[in-house]
Each structure stands twice: as C-alpha cells, then as structure tokens.
Amino acid sequence: xxxxxxxxxxxxxxxxxxxxxxxxxxxxxxxxxxxxxxxxxxxxxxxxxxxxxxxxxxxxxxxxxxxxxxxxxxxxxxxxxxxxxxxxxxx
Numbered sequence: 499x500x501x502x503x504x505x506x507x508x509x510x511x512x513x514x515x516x517x518x519x520x521x522x523x524x525x526x527x528x529x530x531x532x533x534x535x536x537x538x539x540x541x542x543x544x545x546x547x548x549x550x551x552x553x554x555x556x557x558x559x560x561x562x563x564x565x566x567x568x569x570x571x572x573x574x575x576x577x578x579x580x581x582x583x584x585x586x587x588x589x
Contacts, residue, residue, distance in 0.1 A: 502526060508583075514540070517573065517580040528572045534587035535565040544576030 502525035506514045517526075528550075539545075539557045546554035547563060550570040557563070557573075557580070565571055567587070573580065 512583055512585045515582050515584055517542075517545075517575075519576070519578045519580075521575060523575045526573050526575060528570050530568045530570055531565060531586075532567060534567045536585045537563050537565065537582045539563075540581040540583055541578075542576055542580035542582075543578050545580045546574040546576070548572050548574060 502521050503515050503517045506516075508514060539559050539561060541559065542557060545557045547557055548554040548571060549565075554574050557576075
C-alpha cells in the first residue's frame with residue numbers, strides 16, 4: 499500500500515508530512531496510530547481533522563493538536579497542500 503503523503507524525517511526526531519492537494523479524497527481513510535502524536539499545522543487551507551465520534555474541525559495554522567494512540571481519526575482534503583509537523587510519544 500502506498501501512503502497518501504510524503505514524510506521527511508528531521509534531526510530532532512520529528513517528521514514533516516506533506517499531503518498533496520491532488521490527492522484523491524478516497525485515499526484519506528479512517529485510521530489509528532500506534533503512538534500518541536502531537537501535530538502542528540505548517541501550511542494548508544481548508545483541511546479538517548475528524549476524530550472518532552466527533553464532527554470535523556478545520557485545521558488552524560500554528561495550532562498544536564493531540565491525537566491519542568489507537569483513536570480512529572482522518573483528515574479531510576482542503577484546497578492546497580497540507581504540511582504538518584509530527585512528534586510521536588517517545589521520539
């Protein structure tokens with residue numbers, strides 16, 4: 499399975515992830531992560547984060563989001579590329 503994003507690993511243990519605006523929305527599936535994550539939005543307009551049993555919320559530039567391990571969530575496509583920085587618990 500090809501991932502719907504490109505990761506760049508940083509020296510501080512974080513990663514920068516880019517989702518292209520050309521992505522097919524069907525590739526942005528519900529999923530769970532094996533570790534707790536903190537993410538911040540570096541760029542992207544109109545993208546949303548939807549957590550399990552919650553309504554989607556538009557992602558805000560510079561805001562920090564916590565995604566608990568093993569909680570279903572998905573991103574919903576916006577207007578341009580979405581670039582996020584990810585820190586995982588233990589990295």
